[in-house]
Amino acid sequence: MNCISKLFIIAPLLCANAANAHAGDLLEVVNKFLAAETHFDPKAMETEMCREYSEISPVGDLDNRNQVLSFYESKNKVNVDLVSSVIEQYFIGNNPVLIEKLYYSFYIGAKKETQF
Secondary structure, eight states: OEEEOOOOOOGGGBOOOGGGOSHHHHHHHHHHHHHHHHTTOHHHHHHHBOTTOEEEOTTSOEEEHHHHHHHTSGGGOOOEEEEEEEEEEEEETTEEEEEEEEEEEEEETTEEEEEO
């Protein structure tokens, strides 16, 4: 089993508005986004992503919104298990902050891969 570190910074890049700008709603938005991601549903992911969305891929590339969405097309789908744990929730001014640790497991052929 290989372990790969993944830096995943999404909270400040997901779309939020004043009506849902508190920590509980941020967790809900993040969980909705992660569910869409693990089910390889780019249409659902797209509704939660700002135009400026970027993330650092497992191989260290900075991927823009279109690159991320194209990765999650159905032709690339694999079965993914996600376990997450909230580390901390707080505010910086009026901005909710969520720190969450994610554990991804998936199979490529008969080999199980895990990303932390």
